[in-house]
Amino acid sequence: MAQAPQLLPLGAALGTEILGIDLSKPLEAGAFAGIQATFAEHPVLVFRDQDLGAPELAAFGRRFGVPRPTR
Numbered sequence: 696m697a698q699a700p701q702l703l704p705l706g707a708a709l710g711t712e713i714l715g716i717d718l719s720k721p722l723e724a725g726a727f728a729g730i731q732a733t734f735a736e737h738p739v740l741v742f743r744d745q746d747l748g749a750p751e752l753a754a755f756g757r758r759f760g761v762p763r764p765t766r
Contacts, residue, residue, distance in 0.1 A: 700726070702733060710739025718745045718755055727758055734759075 700715040711733060716726065734740055747755070 700729065704737075705739075705741065710741060711737040712741040712743065714743075716742060718742055719747055719751060722758075731759070 700713050703712040703714060705712055713730065713733065716722070716730070722730075730740070
């Protein structure tokens with residue numbers, strides 16, 4: 696069983712750092728659900744020291760769905 700990622704607040708208004716996630720590897724559904732839940736509460740997430748190319752970064756972003764314009 697994988698260890699749960701750690702959440703490190705980066706200030707009241709800044710966001711949250713997520714430790715213990717390697718975005719260069721496939722994420723299990725439960726791990727991604729945890730990221731989504733954290734994003735819903737803290738709309739700025741920081742994942743330090745990730746080794747992602749453009750395709751991997753785009754694939755991670757697509758998991759959140761299609762961007763929608765806001766008005």
